[in-house]
Amino acid sequence: MSFDGARNGVNICCFLKSKLMPIDNALPFLFQAKEAGLVRRLSLVFYDRDMPQLIAGNPAIAEAIERLAAEVVCLPPTGDSITGETIGRLDRLRGYVETLWRLRPYLSGKVLTLGGPLGGFVARLAAFNKRVFGGTHLEFRLLPYSLETLRCFSGQIHHETALLRRGPE
Amino acid sequence: MKLPSCDAVLSSFDKEDFVGFGQIAGDQDVPMVKIGYARGFPAWRRYIEETAVRHMEASIRQPFLFWPLSVLYREEPSGEVIDMRSHILDTLRVLKRFEGRLQTVFRYHPTTDRTLFASLLEEADYRDYTVSDAHPHQLISRAALTFSNSGSSLFCDAYFLGCPVAQYINRDPVYARHDEAGNPVASLYHPDVDHFIVDDPEALARVIEDILAAGRSAVRRDEAELDQRFPVLSDDGIRAALAPYL
Numbered sequence: 164m165s166f167d168g169a170r171n172g173v174n175i176c177c178f179l180k181s182k183l184m185p186i187d188n189a190l191p192f193l194f195q196a197k198e199a200g201l202v203r204r205l206s207l208v209f210y211d212r213d214m215p216q217l218i219a220g221n222p223a224i225a226e227a228i229e230r231l232a233a234e235v236v237c238l239p240p241t242g243d244s245i246t247g248e249t250i251g252r253l254d255r256l257r258g259y260v261e262t263l264w265r266l267r268p269y270l271s272g273k274v275l276t277l278g279g280p281l282g283g284f285v286a287r288l289a290a291f292n293k294r295v296f297g298g299t300h301l302e303f304r305l306l307p308y309s310l311e312t313l314r315c316f317s318g319q320i321h322h323e324t325a326l327l328r329r330g331p332e
Numbered sequence: 333m334k335l336p337s338c339d340a341v342l343s344s345f346d347k348e349d350f351v352g353f354g355q356i357a358g359d360q361d362v363p364m365v366k367i368g369y370a371r372g373f374p375a376w377r378r379y380i381e382e383t384a385v386r387h388m389e390a391s392i393r394q395p396f397l398f399w400p401l402s403v404l405y406r407e408e409p410s411g412e413v414i415d416m417r418s419h420i421l422d423t424l425r426v427l428k429r430f431e432g433r434l435q436t437v438f439r440y441h442p443t444t445d446r447t448l449f450a451s452l453l454e455e456a457d458y459r460d461y462t463v464s465d466a467h468p469h470q471l472i473s474r475a476a477l478t479f480s481n482s483g484s485s486l487f488c489d490a491y492f493l494g495c496p497v498a499q500y501i502n503r504d505p506v507y508a509r510h511d512e513a514g515n516p517v518a519s520l521y522h523p524d525v526d527h528f529i530v531d532d533p534e535a536l537a538r539v540i541e542d543i544l545a546a547g548r549s550a551v552r553r554d555e556a557e558l559d560q561r562f563p564v565l566s567d568d569g570i571r572a573a574l575a576p577y578l
Binding site: 173195196200221224289301302304308 | 342373
């Protein structure tokens with residue numbers, strides 16, 4: 164399957180948290196949106212976690228990203244939520260500025276910003292794009308469950324909650 | 333600075349369902365576009381199938397049980413302890429009986445302590461396995477059984493893809509729905525679990541025997557139920573849903 168030569172659609176800049184669950188939910192949607200002719204050019208920006216490390220053990224994810232995206236940007240990880248380590252503010256700021264610079268050709272005109280729930284830098288970038296360039300800003304709320312399954316464990320506050328927060332399957 | 337809200341939310345469910353589960357914080361006026369079960373989109377499924385042979389290890393042998401791993405042991409800042417070691421060891425001792433007849437394909441999660449897992453395999457003297465980097469959907473599509481002790485969102489995918497699903501927990505049944513007396517009665521992923529087994533190794537062995545005898549046809553999925561529980565938009569559907577925003 165190749166998406167080369169797509170003539171229709173819009174440019175999308177998609178921000179994705181570098182965790183398996185958001186990626187596993189977003190990539191199928193992006194594949195289908197591209198096949199349906201909704202996406203002309205896709206820029207993928209990964210944030211929050213160490214994306215190269217995540218991709219290293221996931222060849223299908225790596226190849227899917229390669230097929231889908233015209234360019235891939237990996238923001239430096241903001242830290243490790245398990246150990247509590249965080250990178251320095253200056254390093255983080257430098258990474259963000261570099262990202263903005265690399266993305267500047269795509270942050271103008273009709274740009275769609277996906278990703279979510281958004282916070283911090285990513286939310287501000289989406290807002291900037293919407294306000295200054297009139298871009299559209301969509302957020303994902305994609306869950307890998309049927310409604311019945313969500314209903315089943317939504318009442319549980321045991322270890323599973325911690326598992327889902329710290330490291331989705 | 334107050335940030336402008338997004339133009340729309342692409343969601344798995346209808347808005348009232350999300351609101352009911354507290355999944356929407358803040359701005360309730362944002363339109364919600366239901367796109368359904370994203371992992372079922374046909375373009376993705378075709379990609380997964382096209383690349384499966386390349387991504388799956390040559391050492392994987394049919395029939396196999398797919399066991400996605402997660403956290404094995406962790407002390408939470410709250411003082412809670414996640415400890416899967418005894419669940420895993422008890423399971424491996426059951427699987428040991430089927431060595432040579434049923435291979436186990438493990439897949440690490442980023443949170444899995446690989447050194448600790450190796451020590452558990454050693455302790456159980458379990459040898460008939462492959463650790464795979466293939467995508468879970470590639471493994472689920474070919475597995476005789478998808479298995480986990482704690483449960484996994486992959487149970488939902490396995491149900492959707494027609495693979496039998498089993499969960500085994502032992503004497504520390506925190507990964508379950510409980511009755512009023514505190515007895516574990518169902519998986520947290522109950523609608524997607526064909527076999528929920530508590531502290532009964534022989535019951536787990538019987539499930540495996542049944543799977544070996546009947547293969548994936550040991551379970552049947554109702555197509556109408558799948559369509560209702562896992563709605564998947566067509567190309568036209570996705571175009572119509574997103575047209576106002578593109």
